Amino acid sequence: MAEIVLDNxxxxxxxxxxxxxxxxxxxxxxxxxxxxxxxxxxxxTTLNMIAGLEDITEGELRIGGQVVNNxxxxxxDIAMVFQSYALYPHMTVRENMGFALKLAKTPQNxxxxxxxxxxxxLDLTQxxxxxxxxxxxxxxxxxxxxxAIVRDPQVFLMDEPLSNLDAKLRVQTRTxxxxxxKRLGTTMVYVTHDxxxxxxxxxxxxxxRAGLLQQAGTPKELYERPVNLFVAGFIGSPAMxxxxxxxxxxxxxxxxxxxxxxxxxxxVLERSNVGRSVIVGLRxxxxxxxxxxxxxxxDYGITFHTTIDVLESVGSDVFAYFTAESDLSARSDQLxxxxxxxxxxxxxxxxxITARLDAATxxxxxxxxxxxxxxxxxxxxxxxxxxxxxxEATAAGADxx
Amino acid sequence: xxxxTTTSSQTAGVTARSRRKAGRQRTTLxxxxxxxxxxxxxxxxxxxxxxWLVSLSFKTPTAVLDPSFIPKSWTWSNYxxxxxxxxxxxxxxxxxxxxxxSTVIAVTLASMAAYAVARLRFPGKGLLIGMSLLIAMFPAxxxxxxxxxxxxxxxxxxxxxxxxxxxxxxxxxxGIYTLSAxxxxxxxxxxKAAKVDGATPLQAFMKVIAPLAAPGMVTTAILVFLFCWxxxxxxxxxxxxxxxxxAPASIAYFAGTSQFTVPTGPIAAASVVITIPIIIFVxxxxxxxxxxxxxxxxxx
Numbered sequence: 001m002a003e004i005v006l007d008n009x010x011x012x013x014x015x016x017x018x019x020x021x022x023x024x025x026x027x028x029x030x031x032x033x034x035x036x037x038x039x040x041x042x043x044x045t046t047l048n049m050i051a052g053l054e055d056i057t058e059g060e061l062r063i064g065g066q067v068v069n070n071x072x073x074x075x076x077d078i079a080m081v082f083q084s085y086a087l088y089p090h091m092t093v094r095e096n097m098g099f100a101l102k103l104a105k106t107p108q109n110x111x112x113x114x115x116x117x118x119x120x121x122l123d124l125t126q127x128x129x130x131x132x133x134x135x136x137x138x139x140x141x142x143x144x145x146x147x148a149i150v151r152d153p154q155v156f157l158m159d160e161p162l163s164n165l166d167a168k169l170r171v172q173t174r175t176x177x178x179x180x181x182k183r184l185g186t187t188m189v190y191v192t193h194d195x196x197x198x199x200x201x202x203x204x205x206x207x208x209r210a211g212l213l214q215q216a217g218t219p220k221e222l223y224e225r226p227v228n229l230f231v232a233g234f235i236g237s238p239a240m241x242x243x244x245x246x247x248x249x250x251x252x253x254x255x256x257x258x259x260x261x262x263x264x265x266x267x268v269l270e271r272s273n274v275g276r277s278v279i280v281g282l283r284x285x286x287x288x289x290x291x292x293x294x295x296x297x298x299d300y301g302i303t304f305h306t307t308i309d310v311l312e313s314v315g316s317d318v319f320a321y322f323t324a325e326s327d328l329s330a331r332s333d334q335l336x337x338x339x340x341x342x343x344x345x346x347x348x349x350x351x352x353i354t355a356r357l358d359a360a361t362x363x364x365x366x367x368x369x370x371x372x373x374x375x376x377x378x379x380x381x382x383x384x385x386x387x388x389x390x391x392e393a394t395a396a397g398a399d400x401x
Numbered sequence: 402x403x404x405x406t407t408t409s410s411q412t413a414g415v416t417a418r419s420r421r422k423a424g425r426q427r428t429t430l431x432x433x434x435x436x437x438x439x440x441x442x443x444x445x446x447x448x449x450x451x452x453w454l455v456s457l458s459f460k461t462p463t464a465v466l467d468p469s470f471i472p473k474s475w476t477w478s479n480y481x482x483x484x485x486x487x488x489x490x491x492x493x494x495x496x497x498x499x500x501x502x503s504t505v506i507a508v509t510l511a512s513m514a515a516y517a518v519a520r521l522r523f524p525g526k527g528l529l530i531g532m533s534l535l536i537a538m539f540p541a542x543x544x545x546x547x548x549x550x551x552x553x554x555x556x557x558x559x560x561x562x563x564x565x566x567x568x569x570x571x572x573x574x575x576g577i578y579t580l581s582a583x584x585x586x587x588x589x590x591x592x593k594a595a596k597v598d599g600a601t602p603l604q605a606f607m608k609v610i611a612p613l614a615a616p617g618m619v620t621t622a623i624l625v626f627l628f629c630w631x632x633x634x635x636x637x638x639x640x641x642x643x644x645x646x647x648a649p650a651s652i653a654y655f656a657g658t659s660q661f662t663v664p665t666g667p668i669a670a671a672s673v674v675i676t677i678p679i680i681i682f683v684x685x686x687x688x689x690x691x692x693x694x695x696x697x698x699x700x701x
Contacts, residue, residue, distance in 0.1 A: 048593075099598050
């Protein structure tokens with residue numbers, strides 16, 4: 001068991017490209033931390049640096065209080081599960097799981113004991129003498145996990161361990177990983193590009209983009225108080241809706257109506273020379289069918305009319321999609337990154353808004369609908385830097401109060 | 402499908418099917434005979450000279466000019482004659498020794514070089530690959546004269562190292578190419594996994610990479626050995642006595658019973674003897690050799 005401290009870790013490849021830029025992160029003993037971000041954000045490189053498979057260009061990495069920058073992977077007491085599992089094809093499951101112990105010159109009877117114990121936990125006992133080629137994807141994945149747990153290491157590192165499984169098995173294995181980590185209580189660093197996986201698994205998430213750590217915090221923190229546009233758009237499914245807005249006469253003019261601005265937020269907007277155009281962020285669940293909103297709640301938001309393009313019922317909720325004339329002319333590169341990650345091309349001047357409504361709604365596709373938007377959790381972003389200004393406003397408000 | 406079908410339609414179906422089947426068989430037959438003929442012609446073209454050689458090796462010295470394919474009287478005398486004289490036994494030992502040593506050195510060096518080529522990015526990698534390809538393509542005859550002078554000057558002429566060194570040089574490109582294709586197929590993550598599992602780079606190579614690349618190494622070794630075994634030009638140019646001369650070269654020095662007789666029988670017998678290991682190798686490792694020659698050609 002050990003804590004991991006990343007102190008201004010930087011990775012620059014020989015060709016000069018900067019993969020990881022001054023990441024600082026403290027991972028507590030026994031904590032389950034997820035590095036999450038779109039592909040190419042440097043999360044796997046960071047993990048490889050923790051493992052010792054990549055050299056650290058600058059900064060200091062400490063595991064259990066010891067600086068390990070120049071230590072070989074074998075001296076770091078870590079175990080890693082790879083995306084491809086990287087099982088040794090010429091060894092049986094038993095030999096695969098016992099390989100590390102054998103290298104450490106552990107007595108054979110201890111190896112057998114530990115391997116069999118791990119096999120029992122992972123339900124692999126009847127497969128111990130088979131070769132990886134004769135196992136299914138899920139079984140291979142479990143062998144890879146078994147290889148990590150028999151060593152009883154200080155730290156587990158996992159590099160997208162579930163991405164090769166089919167959707168159903170992935171959800172199953174996800175709970176298994178979570179249970180395993182809780183049982184063992186070992187520090188775990190887990191890399192994924194899947195924000196759902198990240199949200200459900202981690203004690204804490206570190207969101208990365210283009211080699212930079214954007215924000216680290218609990219899933220709830222990231223969801224409710226994202227520091228910038230990227231985190232706001234990356235975390236949450238369906239993603240947060242972004243609307244172009246201009247500050248006019250003390251309120252924000254958006255395609256869905258004029259949104260009142262609270263005094264602390266107005267102060268922040270005035271103080272920071274953002275200019276008049278900002279980006280407003282509202283989560284799908286912040287919308288509701290007006291008919292289903294109680295009278296006292298209505299005052300916390302605004303109501304507006306729109307035409308619903310598509311309604312999708314998933315039983316517990318109804319997702320409504322409508323378009324809004326939105327001028328996100330002050331397009332930020334963070335939004336562009338999000339669009340690339342989601343694989344969508346943004347159409348200029350028009351935004352599709354997703355609203356998550358109660359299943360009791362009577363709205364119909366193609367009909368005029370009156371919707372209510374809750375403005376309490378509203379986020380306002382600086383299009384230039386992507387900063388979440390609403391967060392600064394609440395912070396300022398909290399300071400005063 | 403309806404459960405009730407009329408008899409007539411059933412019969413019609415059956416005849417149609419059998420007709421189709423017959424048609425298919427006809428094409429198969431035609432194809433088979435076509436391929437059979439082609440194969441026979443090719444094999445005959447390649448094999449008849451070899452069989453003629455075998456036949457010659459069993460003929461008595463007086464019968465070598467006899468045009469019959471099967472010897473009228475069989476004799477082992479050609480074989481006993483060459484296997485009794487050190488003029489052939491010693492070169493045979495040289496061939497085996499030089500071949501094995503060259504193979505071991507070439508495969509060891511080639512596996513290291515190929516590993517680097519497959520795994521590492523280093524300056525001059527393209528140059529290294531280009532140079533090794535260049536050496537493989539170089540006409541050996543162009544090198545004979547300079548190498549002869551060099552070997553004479555530094556005292557390697559007519560020694561085992563005098564042949565081993567050029568053989569290793571020519572075996573290396575072949576080895577690097579074949580082996581790097583094999584190494585490339587081994588996922589890099591396996592090595593990373595081994596490192597994380599606590600292996601030193603050497604242990605990772607010996608316990609994880611080498612066992613997986615073993616088929617490739619065996620293939621390469623066979624190819625290099627066959628090259629050394631068959632080589633004639635260097636062998637005849639860089640040797641002057643049987644102390645280093647290899648078997649193929651020694652055959653050229655066979656002497657007849659008198660100045661005016663050609664030792665056809667012993668030459669044939671010796672040729673058969675040095676062909677036998679090749680045949681054994683090819684039969685045993687046929688699949689491996691083909692795999693080695695075509696490795697890396699197709700992905701998957």
